[in-house]
Every structure is written in structure tokens, then in C-alpha cells.
Amino acid sequence: MAETEMLMLQDVHKTFNPGTATEKKALNGVSLTLNSGDFVTVIGGNGAGKSTMLNAIAGTFHLDCGILRIAGREVAHLPEYKRAAFLGRVFQDPNSGTAASMNIEENLALASRRGLPRGLRWGITADERARYREKLAALDLGLETRLSSKVGLLSGGQRQALTLLMATLKEPELLLLDEHTAALDPKTAEKVLSLTRRLIRENHLTALMVTHNMKDALALGNRTIMMHEGRIILDLNAEQKQHMTVEDLLAQFEKVSGLELANDRMLLV
Amino acid sequence: MKKTISLLMVLSLVLGLCACASAEEKTWQIGILQFVQHPALDEATRGFREAITEKLGDKVTFIVENASGEVPNCATIASQLVSRQVDLIMANATPPLQACSNATGDIPVLGTSVTDYQAALEIDLNADGATGMNVSGTSDLAPLDGQANMVKELFPEAKTVGLLYCSGEANSIFQIKAMEGYLTDLGYECRRYGFNDSNDLASVTQSATECDIIYIPTDNTAANNTEAIANVVLPAQVPVVAGEEGVCKGCGVATLTISYYDLGRKTGEMACEILTGGADISAMPIAYAPQVTRKYNAANAAELGVAIPADYQAID
Amino acid sequence: MNISQLFNQLPGAVAQGLIWGIMAIGVYITFRILDIADLTVDGSFATGGAVAAILITNGHNPWLAVFVAFLVGLAAGAVTGLLHTCMGIPAILSGILTQLALYSVNLRIQGIGTDLGSRANVPLSVNKYKDMLVSLRNVGSFSLNNPIWLLLLITVLLIALMYWFFGTEYGCGLRAVGANRQMARAQGINTSAGTVVGLMISNGLVAFSGALMAQYQGFSDVSMGRGAIVIGLAAVIIGEVIFFKLFRNFGLRLLAVSIGAILYYLVIQVVLWLGLNTDDLKLLTALVVALFLAMPYWKSRLSIRKLKGGVRHG
Numbered sequence: 001m002a003e004t005e006m007l008m009l010q011d012v013h014k015t016f017n018p019g020t021a022t023e024k025k026a027l028n029g030v031s032l033t034l035n036s037g038d039f040v041t042v043i044g045g046n047g048a049g050k051s052t053m054l055n056a057i058a059g060t061f062h063l064d065c066g067i068l069r070i071a072g073r074e075v076a077h078l079p080e081y082k083r084a085a086f087l088g089r090v091f092q093d094p095n096s097g098t099a100a101s102m103n104i105e106e107n108l109a110l111a112s113r114r115g116l117p118r119g120l121r122w123g124i125t126a127d128e129r130a131r132y133r134e135k136l137a138a139l140d141l142g143l144e145t146r147l148s149s150k151v152g153l154l155s156g157g158q159r160q161a162l163t164l165l166m167a168t169l170k171e172p173e174l175l176l177l178d179e180h181t182a183a184l185d186p187k188t189a190e191k192v193l194s195l196t197r198r199l200i201r202e203n204h205l206t207a208l209m210v211t212h213n214m215k216d217a218l219a220l221g222n223r224t225i226m227m228h229e230g231r232i233i234l235d236l237n238a239e240q241k242q243h244m245t246v247e248d249l250l251a252q253f254e255k256v257s258g259l260e261l262a263n264d265r266m267l268l269v
Numbered sequence: 270m271k272k273t274i275s276l277l278m279v280l281s282l283v284l285g286l287c288a289c290a291s292a293e294e295k296t297w298q299i300g301i302l303q304f305v306q307h308p309a310l311d312e313a314t315r316g317f318r319e320a321i322t323e324k325l326g327d328k329v330t331f332i333v334e335n336a337s338g339e340v341p342n343c344a345t346i347a348s349q350l351v352s353r354q355v356d357l358i359m360a361n362a363t364p365p366l367q368a369c370s371n372a373t374g375d376i377p378v379l380g381t382s383v384t385d386y387q388a389a390l391e392i393d394l395n396a397d398g399a400t401g402m403n404v405s406g407t408s409d410l411a412p413l414d415g416q417a418n419m420v421k422e423l424f425p426e427a428k429t430v431g432l433l434y435c436s437g438e439a440n441s442i443f444q445i446k447a448m449e450g451y452l453t454d455l456g457y458e459c460r461r462y463g464f465n466d467s468n469d470l471a472s473v474t475q476s477a478t479e480c481d482i483i484y485i486p487t488d489n490t491a492a493n494n495t496e497a498i499a500n501v502v503l504p505a506q507v508p509v510v511a512g513e514e515g516v517c518k519g520c521g522v523a524t525l526t527i528s529y530y531d532l533g534r535k536t537g538e539m540a541c542e543i544l545t546g547g548a549d550i551s552a553m554p555i556a557y558a559p560q561v562t563r564k565y566n567a568a569n570a571a572e573l574g575v576a577i578p579a580d581y582q583a584i585d
Numbered sequence: 586m587n588i589s590q591l592f593n594q595l596p597g598a599v600a601q602g603l604i605w606g607i608m609a610i611g612v613y614i615t616f617r618i619l620d621i622a623d624l625t626v627d628g629s630f631a632t633g634g635a636v637a638a639i640l641i642t643n644g645h646n647p648w649l650a651v652f653v654a655f656l657v658g659l660a661a662g663a664v665t666g667l668l669h670t671c672m673g674i675p676a677i678l679s680g681i682l683t684q685l686a687l688y689s690v691n692l693r694i695q696g697i698g699t700d701l702g703s704r705a706n707v708p709l710s711v712n713k714y715k716d717m718l719v720s721l722r723n724v725g726s727f728s729l730n731n732p733i734w735l736l737l738l739i740t741v742l743l744i745a746l747m748y749w750f751f752g753t754e755y756g757c758g759l760r761a762v763g764a765n766r767q768m769a770r771a772q773g774i775n776t777s778a779g780t781v782v783g784l785m786i787s788n789g790l791v792a793f794s795g796a797l798m799a800q801y802q803g804f805s806d807v808s809m810g811r812g813a814i815v816i817g818l819a820a821v822i823i824g825e826v827i828f829f830k831l832f833r834n835f836g837l838r839l840l841a842v843s844i845g846a847i848l849y850y851l852v853i854q855v856v857l858w859l860g861l862n863t864d865d866l867k868l869l870t871a872l873v874v875a876l877f878l879a880m881p882y883w884k885s886r887l888s889i890r891k892l893k894g895g896v897r898h899g
Contacts, residue, residue, distance in 0.1 A: 058771070079775075080770045080771075081769075081770045081773055081774055081775050081776065082773070084770065084771055084772060084773035085773050087771075089771045091767075095765075096765070096767050096768060097768055097771070098765070098768060099760070099761050099764035099765045099768055099769075100764065100765070101760075101764045102757075102760060102761070102764055106757060106760075109754075109757060110757060110758065110761055110769075110772050110774075111772055113754055113758075113772070113773070114772045114773040115773045116773075118753075118754040118755045118757075118758045118774075119753070119754055119755060120750075120753045120754070120755060121753060121754050122749060122752050122753050123752050123753075166772075306864060333863075334857065334863045335863040335864055335866075336863070337863065337864065337866050337867055339811065339812060339867075340802075340806050340808055340809040340811070341601070341605075341798070341802075341809065341812075341816075342853075342863075342866070343802065344597075344601060344721055344798075344801065344802035344803075345597065345598075345601060345850065345853060345854070345857070346857065346863070347721065348594070348596075348597030348600075348601075348721055348724055348725075349594050349597060349854065349857055349858075351725065352590070352593035352594045352596075352597060352725055353590055353593065353594075363706060364706070364804070364806055367706075367708055367710075367802070367803050367804040368721065368802050368803060368804070370710065370712075370803065371709075371710060371711050371720060371721045371722055371802060371803025371804070372721045372722060372803075373722065374711075374712065374722060388706075388708070389706070389708055390708055390710055391642070391708040391709075391710055391713060392710070392713075402712060436692060436703065436705065437688075437692075437705045437807050437808055438705055439704065439705045439706040442703075442704070442705060465688055465689075
């Protein structure tokens, strides 16, 4: 596979509420390059800057300084909705990724037009509906028979699965997953995670996944990075990951950051 | 055969008697649509009702409705009165007049508390001053030149006159324009101060106090907020000449008044002429206030040190 | 106080209700679809009336008058939208600011051609302008002149148009903006532009309704829009409370809003018919709307109580 650069962050800085009592240096010189096909997991304590980095890529806010390229394009000046053309996103809150008051096929139709101009073409064609049914059937959640149900009626896990599908319906250059199983119960989380793995593998997607679960972080993907206080302090390639255990990871972290990582959330399996 | 004829005769006799009886007991239904709750309008309605009741007693039932200041209600109530097929409608203020004249082309509509019928209905009065359609009524226009002369009489040394009015009231704008003309002829410099509603009334009044005197026409919003105006003009020592008594009582010094009660009575008399006297409303000229009186507010005049001539009447 | 009198008054209520129903559909778009409380409508309703009045009194065709009123309403909505998206002013305040400004604008529009330059009231007598689209005068007749026919036609066409529009790709995008802003952005929808477009369409409809109202009542007055947002919201909520369980289709929901406006006016008619003091009209209207608003809440409380009862006996 060709080594095309899919994501490039260079010396990115972002401070929130500068000059006030709540000033926070969220990103402190982050540099990261992802090549096509990379599946990178991101771990770190609370406030390390993981979600902030994802939001910076997505364009929820503008950077103070630094370079940001997605698939070779300079995007730092683009607003969030314009960057959406290259990105697929799944959020932590299952309610964020779908529109509850609209039905399943309408949500999918919206996702299929991502990045494309929206004209006055009416409704959903039979072909499109068949395609959606097919994709939904692959999720194995029984959603393919409920195309006209309102999304608000679905469970959290079903909504996350749907959001995942919407994120990959029109193949994105980069898939951003922000702790997307954190709000789900273990069984559903497992289902969504295996779905994630499958979709990324089948579509050869480049993905960046933030997780609080160290075990999952090590098990998934071909690269793991650890963040702390707005910087990337550890970058493990596939081989290093294979030989690493959670305890080793913790020890590595203490060595690099000089702190004992007392974060129960990260240790819980 | 004989039985049938006698039956028919009895029936026709009975019917005839009934007809006579009902002819004697002719009753009327009069609909009154008042724009908003407000002293001058209330007085006009009262005068209207009393004049009619005195003449026609309990042969008349009134349906009294108030639009509570909301323009859409005027259309609703007007349409309701028309559907109830009242014999006459009294429209108290301009929006009711417009709504009622649009609601019906047949039922006689008498307006009151309306200053300018031509502007309100977009018509020209004929040579006699009548509308030529099913509308007539009384106008509350106090002679504006008389009011201008009153200003001259009381404040001969003053230089500037502030014209204070609500920009949303067509009647007020009409009066301001005319007054401006008269006062300028008398040698005053006039400035206009229009407020939108009771919210900016006080601050606009404050700006108006830069003038020597202030004139307020028969403005509904001003009439409802005389306290607020008084709180500005009295400390600022600026006398107010008012277009009607209610405003003068609240914040003014002097006024050339008409009595809204008398205006209402005149309207009531016109109604009686139409209902019982067979008068044709389309030929009835618009009537004006029967008399004007020079009145003054003793307390305010004393406080501001204004000398009032002897022929003025004190407002009690 | 007899029933036949009430029946006689029905056409008036239906006609006014249909006109306000058009306005209520505009309010529905911002309030329910875009999830914004847009207070511009008190101003844009009167603007529609002002524009129509000036055009009609200057001899223009009434259809042209209402169309131009619609366009001016679009502009009013755009102003609110730009205040909100470009200047970061919260939506409610943006609406209030535009409404405030429109008061002066409306005076000026109505004053075109006069030497004062501003006018509070423009008469549109049905005696003079015989080709006006709707008039209070004809509401009792059974002929084709009766404004109810035209208003019904307009309402149906409008609902069909809205149904089509919100089913297009672009219209679906607008619905997403109101349903979930974050998700809309993540799907590449320009939420700022969408908000402005939604406000424009809404106020265009409101102004269109105002233009019809001015013709219906026979005059345009600068204060004719006061309280319009209350009537619009009342119509939306009454329509929802009564019909939304039955009407799931988007088009039927818009119809429910229009029916809500008619019901609101029917309530007013009943109050008047009962001979209750019209001084209390506003209080009674508030009570009725409050009752409608409380119904869904009481219904849910009632079903909880039934459930509790069941468990106890079980």
C-alpha cells in the first residue's frame, strides 16, 4: 500500500480562555502524522488533550498556531462543516451523532450527501433505500426493517452503530472516534467495537480512536499514542504494541511523565 | 267550506293583531366597538348610550365590545356584530371605524373619537361633509387654530414649542401637522418629538423639555400615561398645552377642550335620527363637538407660575 | 345567546384563523423545525401589511402586492439571521432587535408618498379597492367571493409546497440543523446559512399573511402585528396537542397548525358569544392557551397514576 499522508499535525498549540482564571493550555506542541491505512488509538488521563486534539482536527475551534493537513489539504482555515467533507465522526454521546426526530433512512440520506452540494432533489429513491437496507443488515441489529422509525426510539448502542455507519457510508479520508463506546454497557460496547474493527478493515480506512480503555488501545490498531498535558509522550508502533501489557504501559508512562498515573478509569478493564 | 273561511278570517285577524303589536314593539340592537379602555373613549360611549336610552328607553339593547387595544380584535368583533345583524354600529376610534366600514356596506356605522374621516377611510367628503356611504359620525377635532391662539394668549414671550405625540397614532400626526402650521404662523419655532409607545415616552418627553412649551394633541398613548409625562415636565418647569381635558388634568396647564361625553351624546342623537327619524346616513354630514371650553389645571398652573385669564374654567 | 348566532360567527373565525394559520406555519418552521424562538414576527407581520397597503393604494395588482410583501418578509428574516450568525447575538435578542427596527421601517413604508414621510395607518377600503384578494365584507356570503375559499386554497398549496421543500435534500439538511446542530455540521451542513434561510422563509410567510390580513380587515396599521408571536405559538401548540398523535405525516402536521389557529379564533368567538366582558379577553385567552399547554403534561401524569394503581393491586 502506498504511504500517502492522510493526517498531518505539526506543532499545534491551543489555549482555552487565555488570560483568565480558567486558562488552560490544552494542546502544547502536538505533532502527529498518519499514513493511509493507519488505525491509531489514543490514550491518556483526563485533561490530557485527547478529545481536544480530535476536535482540533474536526474544526470545532481554530488553532492558535501550527499546521493541519488532511489528505494533503491545508484545512486549518476551514470551518467545521467544510472539513466534514473529508471526515467521519463518532462522538462519545450516542445522542450527538444522529437526529432523534428524523427517521433512520433520513439520517442515512443526510450522511450520504456529506461534502456534496444539497439540491432540490426530492426524497429517497428505491435504489438508495435498498442500499441502506443492505448496509443496516450487515450491522446485525435488526435496524434494516425499521427504516422509517424515528431514531429517538433506538437504544444508545443502536444509535452509536448507526452513527458509525453514517460516518463510513461515504468513505471518509479520516475517521475520528471520540471514546465512542464509553457511554455504552460492556456487552454493547464490545459489539460496537467489533463493528468498528470490521468497518475499518473492510473499507481500508484511516482512523484515529480515542479510548480510555488501555486493553482495547493495545489490542486495536497498528499504532498507539499516549498523551499527557497536551503533548504526545509515547508513540508505539505495531511491534511494540504486541509485546506490551497494560502494566508495562503504565510503567512506561511513569518513566516518561515522571508521575504516577492514578486514574482508575484507565485501569478498569 | 264555511268553517274554512271563518278559520282563515280568524287567523288573519290574529296575525294582523300580532303585526300591529310587533310594529309597536319595534326594538333595536346597537353594537358598540370601542378600541381600548381609556377615559375619553369611555366617556364617548357613555354619552352615546345615555342619549339613546333617554330617547328610546328599553327598546334598545346594546352589545358593548372592547378590542382591548389589539387591532386584530377589531376585525373579529366587527365581523361578529355584522353576523348578528345589529341595526346600527357605533365605532369608537379609528381602527374600529375602518374594520366596521369594511365589514358591512349596509348596516349604518357611526364613528366617534375619530379625528379625520377622510384619512381614515381614504375618501373625500362631499360638499355637505357627508361620506356618501353607510358611514357617518362625530369628529373629536377641537379647532386647532383656536388651540394655537390659546398658546399665544398664555405664552406670548415663548420662542419654541415642542410637539409631543405617539408616532403610531394617525390622528395625532394629523393634528401635529396642522398645529405646526398655525403655530409657525404665530411666530413660534416648532419641533417634533414622536415616541413609539409608553416605553420610550419618558425619554422622548425629556428631550422635548428643551423647548419653552410643549403641546400634546388628543393622543391615546399620552392620555394613558399622563403621570409619566408630568414627572418629567413639572420638575423641568415646562408648561404643557393639551388637546384634551384628560391629558391636561394629568400633566398639562391649559386646554381647549371638547367634552367626549358631549361628543358621544351627539353621536347618540344621530343614531336616533337614523333608527327612528328615517334619516339617511349617507347624507349625514360629519358632526363636530358642539362646544369648546377653555380650561386650566389650577395646581400645575400655580406650580409653574403661569398666569391664567379670568374666562378660563378650572378643571376639578 | 342562541346557537344560531354562534354559527353565524363561525365563518369570520374560520377566515381569520386561516390567515393567522399561514403565519403560524411560518412560526412552526422556526419554532419546531429550527428550534429557534423568533420574535421578529411581530414586526414582519405588520411589514407585510404595510407593503401590501402601499402597493395596492398605488394601483398595483393585489397578487403582486402579496408577493412583494413575501419578498420583504424574506429580507426581514435575513436581518435577524445575520444578526444571529454574523454578530453572534442570541436568537431571541436578534428577533427583538429586528422587530424594534421594523416599527420605524413600517412607519416609513406606509409613509411613502406622504409629505410627512411616515404614517401609522393606511386604509384599504373594500369599497375602493374591489380587486383585493380577501375581505371581511364577504365572509358571510355563500358566493365564490367568500374569502374562505381562496384562503383554503392558499393554505393547501402552501402546505404542499412546504412538504415538498422539506423533503428535498436541502430541506432535509435544514431539518437536521434544527434537530441536531452538531450532527448537521459533522455531515457537512452549513448550520449558519441554514439558520438564516429558515428565518427568511418563516418571516416571508408571516409577511405574506400580514399582507392578506391588511386586505381582509380593510386597513394596515403599524401596530397590527403586536401579539402575533403569541397567536402563532398558541396555534402551533393547540394543533400539536390535539392532532399530533393522529397526524404523523409532516404535511398533516402543518395542517394541524392551521387548524390550531382556527380553533384559537373559535375560542375567542365563543368568549365573545358568551357575552363575557371583552375587557377580560386577554386573560381568558391566556387561560385557554395555558390549558392546552398543560394537557400533555397532565396526560402523562394521569398515565403514571394509572400505572401506580396497577402495581399496587398487583
